[in-house]
Amino acid sequence: MSIAKDGDTVKVHYTGTLENGEVFDTSQEREPLEFTLGQGQLIPGFEKAVIGLNVGDSTKVDIPSGEAYGELREDLVLNVPKDQLPADVEPQVGMQLQVNQPNGQPVPVRITNITDEELTLDANHPLAGKDLSFKIELVEVA
Numbered sequence: 329m330s331i332a333k334d335g336d337t338v339k340v341h342y343t344g345t346l347e348n349g350e351v352f353d354t355s356q357e358r359e360p361l362e363f364t365l366g367q368g369q370l371i372p373g374f375e376k377a378v379i380g381l382n383v384g385d386s387t388k389v390d391i392p393s394g395e396a397y398g399e400l401r402e403d404l405v406l407n408v409p410k411d412q413l414p415a416d417v418e419p420q421v422g423m424q425l426q427v428n429q430p431n432g433q434p435v436p437v438r439i440t441n442i443t444d445e446e447l448t449l450d451a452n453h454p455l456a457g458k459d460l461s462f463k464i465e466l467v468e469v470a
Contacts, residue, residue, distance in 0.1 A: 397457075
């Protein structure tokens with residue numbers, strides 16, 4: 329039996345749910361997710377749950393937001409005048425946009441509120457501040 333350990337490339341099937349049971353992502357109708365343990369490719373709590381599993385093993389893990397996508401940061405929420413949007417863009421709550429930092433680095437943001445004058449943009453990951461649960465099955469260790 330192959331046991332998953334740091335440095336191994338593994339393939340897993342998973343289903344991720346929120347506290348209310350809503351599925352936010354799953355690999356079930358797709359190819360298994362492939363990644364290398366210990367390289368920080370996934371959230372820390374997910375990687376920890378895979379380490380020590382044997383091929384064919386399944387586990388369920390609850391991951392607090394601090395080991396998932398982090399806490400919701402208010403400093404990543406900003407209000408901007410609506411007229412800063414290109415004229416051909418009709419803003420909608422939930423719409424994803426990209427803004428550039430002063431150094432030119434693009435940052436993905438979501439519109440979370442719209443008033444007559446302003447847009448509220450949120451650069452937090454959509455799952456920031458949320459506790460997550462995953463069902464994980466180890467399919468292969470390379």
